[in-house]
Amino acid sequence: MKEVMEEAVLLFLLLVIYTPDAQGTRYSPPGKPELTRCRSPEKETFTCWWKPGSDGGLPTTHALYYRKENSDTIYECSDYHTAGENSCFFNKNDTSIWVNYNITVVASNALGSTFSDPVDIDVVYIVKPNPPEKVTVTVMELKEWPFLRVSWEPPHKADTRSGWITLIYELRVKLEGDDEWEMHLAGQQKLFNIFSLRSGGTYHVQVRCKPDHGFWSEWSSTSHIEIPDYLHREKSMWILIAVFSAFIFLILTWSLHMSSHSLKHCILPPVPGPKIKGFDKQLLKNGKSEDLLRVLVVSDFPPTTPSNYEDMLVEYLEVYVPQEQEVLLEESKDLHDSCLKFEGSTSDNDSGRVSCDSHTLLMDKCGEAKEEGRQTDQEDSTTEAEAQGQQKDWDQDTLMYANGDILSPEKSSGRVKTWPSVFSPLPQYTLSLPDQTSSLEMAKQHCYSDSLFCPGSTSSYLTHLGNNDNETLGPGSWEICLSNRQPYSHIPQMQTCQQVRSHSDVNISTIARKQEPAGLPLPFFRPTAYVEVQRFDEEDMVVLQSIVSDHGFHEGFPQMLQQEDYSKVKGVDSNNMLLLQTEAMKEDGDGCRCQDQVTNGVTESSCTLSISTTPHKPTAHIHTVVSTQDEMAQPASGYVDTATIFTLPTY
Amino acid sequence: MDRVVILLSVLCLGVSSQPITDSQYLFSIAVSRVQNLHLLAQRLFSNFESTLQTDDQHQLNKIFLQDFCNSDYIISPIDKHETQRSSVLKLLSISYRLVESWEFSSRSLTGGSALRNQISPRLSELKTGIQMLITANQDGAEMFPDSTALQLAPYGNFYQSLGDDELLRRNYELLACFKKDMHKVETYLTVAKCRFSPEMNCTL
Numbered sequence: 001m002k003e004v005m006e007e008a009v010l011l012f013l014l015l016v017i018y019t020p021d022a023q024g025t026r027y028s029p030p031g032k033p034e035l036t037r038c039r040s041p042e043k044e045t046f047t048c049w050w051k052p053g054s055d056g057g058l059p060t061t062h063a064l065y066y067r068k069e070n071s072d073t074i075y076e077c078s079d080y081h082t083a084g085e086n087s088c089f090f091n092k093n094d095t096s097i098w099v100n101y102n103i104t105v106v107a108s109n110a111l112g113s114t115f116s117d118p119v120d121i122d123v124v125y126i127v128k129p130n131p132p133e134k135v136t137v138t139v140m141e142l143k144e145w146p147f148l149r150v151s152w153e154p155p156h157k158a159d160t161r162s163g164w165i166t167l168i169y170e171l172r173v174k175l176e177g178d179d180e181w182e183m184h185l186a187g188q189q190k191l192f193n194i195f196s197l198r199s200g201g202t203y204h205v206q207v208r209c210k211p212d213h214g215f216w217s218e219w220s221s222t223s224h225i226e227i228p229d230y231l232h233r234e235k236s237m238w239i240l241i242a243v244f245s246a247f248i249f250l251i252l253t254w255s256l257h258m259s260s261h262s263l264k265h266c267i268l269p270p271v272p273g274p275k276i277k278g279f280d281k282q283l284l285k286n287g288k289s290e291d292l293l294r295v296l297v298v299s300d301f302p303p304t305t306p307s308n309y310e311d312m313l314v315e316y317l318e319v320y321v322p323q324e325q326e327v328l329l330e331e332s333k334d335l336h337d338s339c340l341k342f343e344g345s346t347s348d349n350d351s352g353r354v355s356c357d358s359h360t361l362l363m364d365k366c367g368e369a370k371e372e373g374r375q376t377d378q379e380d381s382t383t384e385a386e387a388q389g390q391q392k393d394w395d396q397d398t399l400m401y402a403n404g405d406i407l408s409p410e411k412s413s414g415r416v417k418t419w420p421s422v423f424s425p426l427p428q429y430t431l432s433l434p435d436q437t438s439s440l441e442m443a444k445q446h447c448y449s450d451s452l453f454c455p456g457s458t459s460s461y462l463t464h465l466g467n468n469d470n471e472t473l474g475p476g477s478w479e480i481c482l483s484n485r486q487p488y489s490h491i492p493q494m495q496t497c498q499q500v501r502s503h504s505d506v507n508i509s510t511i512a513r514k515q516e517p518a519g520l521p522l523p524f525f526r527p528t529a530y531v532e533v534q535r536f537d538e539e540d541m542v543v544l545q546s547i548v549s550d551h552g553f554h555e556g557f558p559q560m561l562q563q564e565d566y567s568k569v570k571g572v573d574s575n576n577m578l579l580l581q582t583e584a585m586k587e588d589g590d591g592c593r594c595q596d597q598v599t600n601g602v603t604e605s606s607c608t609l610s611i612s613t614t615p616h617k618p619t620a621h622i623h624t625v626v627s628t629q630d631e632m633a634q635p636a637s638g639y640v641d642t643a644t645i646f647t648l649p650t651y
Numbered sequence: 652m653d654r655v656v657i658l659l660s661v662l663c664l665g666v667s668s669q670p671i672t673d674s675q676y677l678f679s680i681a682v683s684r685v686q687n688l689h690l691l692a693q694r695l696f697s698n699f700e701s702t703l704q705t706d707d708q709h710q711l712n713k714i715f716l717q718d719f720c721n722s723d724y725i726i727s728p729i730d731k732h733e734t735q736r737s738s739v740l741k742l743l744s745i746s747y748r749l750v751e752s753w754e755f756s757s758r759s760l761t762g763g764s765a766l767r768n769q770i771s772p773r774l775s776e777l778k779t780g781i782q783m784l785i786t787a788n789q790d791g792a793e794m795f796p797d798s799t800a801l802q803l804a805p806y807g808n809f810y811q812s813l814g815d816d817e818l819l820r821r822n823y824e825l826l827a828c829f830k831k832d833m834h835k836v837e838t839y840l841t842v843a844k845c846r847f848s849p850e851m852n853c854t855l
Contacts, residue, residue, distance in 0.1 A: 043731070044730070044731050070723065092730065092731075092732065095730060096729045096730055097729050097730055097731070097838075098727075098729055098831050098834065098835055099729055122831070124831075124834055159731065161845070162731075162735060162842060162845050162846070163841040163842045163844060163845030163846075164731050164734070164735070164838070164841075164842060166841060212686065212837075213689070213693070213834065
């Protein structure tokens with residue numbers, strides 16, 4: 001009971017307490033108002049708005065008081081209604097520019113009043129004009145490319161005419177349905193053009209303005225405009241253009257296709273391949289231009305003597321045997337002719353030119369030829385096979401002419417093979433020399449000049465030999481050589497015989513020289529004589545004949561001239577040296593010995609060396625030859641030449 | 652500066668011929684220059700205000716109301732009506748005085764040295780331009796009173812010997828006053844220009 005009583009009392013007390021409190025709270029002084037903003041639309045008047053606080057349950061009134069700078073006078077707002085509720089409108093009389101206003105709002109009710117926080121404003125900086133008015137949007141036709149023209153008027157209150165307020169404008173455009181606006185700043189102008197419109201689209205346009213120092217106005221009401229369709233006219237045109245261009249393209253393609261061949265030939269003419277006789281494409285690919293040129297030069301090309309052979313400017317000499325002078329003459333003449341082809345370098349040390357008729361010349365030529373042969377041999381191994389083949393051919397040809405016993409095919413071949421070897425250190429040529437002693441059929445030695453022109457490979461020569469002048473050479477040569485002691489067959493063809501001949505010549509000449517100091521008439525002692533392998537004896541001896549001109553170039557020569565056989569293959573040395581000897585000099589033992597080196601053609605000149613009484617090593621041959629030549633003294637300039645020749649190829 | 656020189660030469664050459672056109676050109680130039688100066692002043696002020704703390708800002712606002720600008724002695728129209736009532740020459744003279752008052756004081760303004768260094772020469776140029784306009788528009792009779800020139804002196808003395816706190820306040824005041832005065836000149840010149848040749852782009 002007591003508890004219940006106590007609770008009741010408590011409740012009653014609470015009620016008593018709180019009810020007056022509740023009633024009391026409703027009446028309180030007003031809450032604090034707050035000035036939200038003040039704006040001037042034209043820099044002549046302005047309005048301030050406030051937000052009232054709680055009213056305290058009692059009717060609350062608000063008042064706005066303001067004070068101008070540098071003045072203590074407090075003024076109250078005179079117009080609370082123009083601008084709406086909770087606003088104060090300052091008319092023109094009350095508005096001063098460039099003057100700070102201190103504005104305060106007071107809320108008051110029966111219980112009290114509350115002041116708001118003061119706000120300082122300067123009218124100049126609170127200008128926010130009204131939106132532009134009379135916004136008009138029109139579609140202007142510009143040669144079927146329409147554009148929009150937007151025009152407007154400034155807000156009527158803003159006095160831009162007197163310059164009191166300067167406004168700048170901005171407009172925005174968007175297509176109906178788009179979310180983003182396209183902004184355009186128009187400056188102070190009241191006109192604006194919009195281009196690049198979408199055909200048939202509807203545009204929304206809005207304009208707003210701002211004083212030079214102030215706030216942007218609100219956007220004007222949206223203006224709608226519809227663009228007429230103008231693209232369909234374009235479309236048809238574009239379609240037409242596209243079709244036309246496609247048509248033209250097709251025509252062009254077709255015509256190109258039809259004439260593709262002729263065009264191709266016109267634009268990209270086929271590159272002609274090389275058509276030079278004797279031109280070896282493989283050589284070109286190998287990149288050895290030297291070799292290539294050498295080949296070219298070798299093969300019936302106008303001879304360009306290598307610098308080495310400058311000294312071989314010896315004219316062709318004709319050496320012939322007095323006995324068969326006639327024949328010799330003829331042959332020599334032939335030789336001469338062939339030699340003439342090789343006019344060119346002179347290898348004379350005496351710097352002079354030995355007359356064509358001089359023996360020495362011939363010797364020189366032979367020596368040169370030999371050298372050349374050597375060189376060519378060494379240089380070009382590829383042509384070796386060719387040479388051999390040609391030699392074979394040649395041999396066969398020779399066989400025709402030669403006496404039956406002259407050469408067996410093998411021999412001939414061997415001869416052919418050995419021929420170059422004999423005369424030159426060409427390794428290529430010297431093949432089965434030892435086997436074929438008879439293979440000594442040295443080619444007719446010809447003018448050195450021939451050899452002069454085998455700067456390159458002897459093989460080339462040989463090939464040439466085989467190729468071109470096979471017939472002529474073979475038979476010619478053989479005729480001369482092999483025919484029964486016929487007068488010398490000089491190598492009829494210079495070309496073919498060239499190197500071989502030269503070699504033989506050289507050898508022979510050297511041989512001849514060698515013999516000379518020995519006092520033996522060297523059968524081939526015509527340095528420049530044409531020495532030809534006339535035939536093989538039954539004894540497998542190569543008969544060498546040299547075509548000597550009348551001009552005696554050496555004292556020994558006349559003797560030799562008289563000899564028919566100037567060289568015989570005496571045999572093959574153990575060193576695989578073909579020993580040549582002159583028939584006349586048989587008693588001497590060694591005539592010209594042309595030592596063929598089967599394998600190593602380095603010292604082909606050993607031929608001569610062998611002849612000389614002094615033994616020499618193959619390599620030394622050259623030197624000896626040289627020495628002998630020196631001993632020979634001068635009459636035979638060819639010696640000198642040959643010396644040089646021989647020395648040259650000392651590899 | 653260059654423009655002013657050119658204008659001077661042109662003016663000397665053809666003073667008699669088409670003075671109005673020259674004045675219009677001068678007006679346009681003066682207006683554009685003062686607009687530029689006002690923008691500078693605004694930038695300076697906003698920069699300064701941004702450096703202040705919020706408390707200082709409120710405080711300064713209050714203080715500013717109580718102080719005054721040094722150029723207050725120059726009586727100038729403060730509303731549109733008054734301004735429009737004034738003659739062009741009066742407006743020009745007032746503008747001239749305002750610019751002149753700040754010509755040397757602007758050097759003491761705080762803010763970026765780059766900005767500050769630009770203000771004084773520009774003020775000088777503007778002053779020269781306004782002078783030219785006055786000369787062009789002067790009918791010969793009216794001269795602004797010399798008494799106002801005497802009041803330039805206190806400006807310098809007023810801000811002497813101030814403490815650090817005062818310094819902040821002083822800077823604030825200077826910047827605010829400068830901005831206001833530039834706006835004044837801009838308005839006056841614009842109104843004068845439009846009044847001088849209403850057919851010009853004032854109707855825009």
